[in-house]
Amino acid sequence: MNALELTDVRKVYPVGDSEVVALDHASLTLGQNEILALVGPSGSGKTTLLSIAGGILSPSSGKVVVGGEDISDYSNGQLTRFRQEKVGFVFQSVNLVPFLTAAENLFVVDELGPRTGKPARATAGKLLDELGLAERTKNLPSQLSGGERQRVAIGRALMNDPDLVLFDEPTSALDTGLGAQVMELIRSEMKQRGISAIVVTHDPRITEYCDRTVQIVDGELSA
């Protein structure tokens, strides 16, 4: 079973009286435990593609199957549950909850969803440990460096034990050295867990850490 299958996906945003085609005839298959780099210029539709793959946006037309689950026609409520259980996001802007500590930012995922309590707290501790943040669990985002914040965001994306993790420019705010470190971390976390991932980036050097690269220009994909 493939981690993700996009078939002829189209996304149109209404803008005033006209429309913007952000994604057109997009077809893409992501295998089990595969890390895919999605590269393209600004405005090419990368974030749109991730949002559709992760059930944040619905496609205007086409088929979206994630881990065998066809979410193309899901209602908002179904998509919410799907996001809760199946996918992890690392957003283009880090978007941690500013008044929660690193550990609490991970724990939020449990609070919003299954509410398992203690086991979730243990998972959060273990994840932060793996991400090299054992000493930072009680820090607020404002007390963390950019790289540390990015790692907290990665931890948050892994909290719900997802089948698919979507990274939207995870290194854009980091310098080259730190970016490489974070990518290394992402790769090892994904491979160790057998999770598939899409990593959106502008930076060709990042693609080295991925198994395969797909280009996107003006909403159209090309290998």
Added chain:
Amino acid sequence: MKIALLELRRRPGRFLMAAVIMTLIAILLMFLGGLLDGLIKSSTGAIRAQDGQALVYSQTSEASLLRSRIEPALRAAVEDVDGVERAGGLGVVQLGARVPGKGPRDLAGVALFGFEIPPKGVPDVPPRGTAYADETLKSDGVEQDMTLLLGPARSPIQIVGFVSDTSFSGQGSLWASPETWRQVLGANRPDARLAENVFQALVVQGDEDVASRIDPATDGRTDSYTIEGAVNAIPGVESQRNTFNQILGVTIAIALVVIALFFALITVERTALYGVLKALGGRSRTIFAGLVTQAVVVTLIAAAIAGSAVLVLDAVIPAGSIPLDISLGRIAISVVLLLAAAVVGCGFSLRRVLRVDPASAIGRGS
């Protein structure tokens, strides 16, 4: 919800304004409520204290003791009514009393009652020339064994003890025998003098619904009430209560508006945060529950501060100086009303919470 509570703890400054305003509103609400209860209490105590199942006035008296007359013949007719076990005469005269040790112009307003059936708390019918006094008269300097001089005739009344919660028209009551009352009334209000055996009203003891049977049996020469009915029929009580309840209603409405505006503002500020929470699989219901939790906690804190403040105020204000009656029941009612206002107020932000798009979290750039 835990995130909501953590935000309250980590960023109390954000909620300070709302908490302060809600505290002031809660104090106002509880204070006004206490004032209403105190006013009602001080104008109904004497009637509430009556030990019976019915209070009988004469026709057209409009539930006013001062306008009512019960002649012996009418009394006999009432006593014959089915279910009446015993009827006792009741009468009152309102006078200024000279209190020993106070200046000659410094009169205490008193309501001297003559009664046959002792009201609740009054042990017996005291001997001629003596009376039990309501405790509120202590704030006028009245003490045990003191002799007050009542009215222009300076009729002497010696105080033989104290009773509580028996005020009449906001005045402290004196409870005396019918003879004492009739004599003082005649001496000070010659125009209102009443003959032997004539009273203003009757307190009737009998079965539960005896009040409803008396008026038909006397061909409408009487105007009868249950004790509770008589309390509500006291002239002015109902309108006093209505006026106050309207003021309290407006106060609650203001609380609702304050909460609605404040949390609408907070919701707007948090659109981005809510977008992230939704993208992470948070349901609108969960997010809204957090908002309500915060409103409820802010309201509870405000109510707790207000409740303590009002209790302190009640202790500090000398008893009897203003008719303030702070009860835990009144505080509890105020808290419940404020909480309801808070929850309804949050409702105005529900649509905005529902409309937050998870896609806003993944937005381009910032």
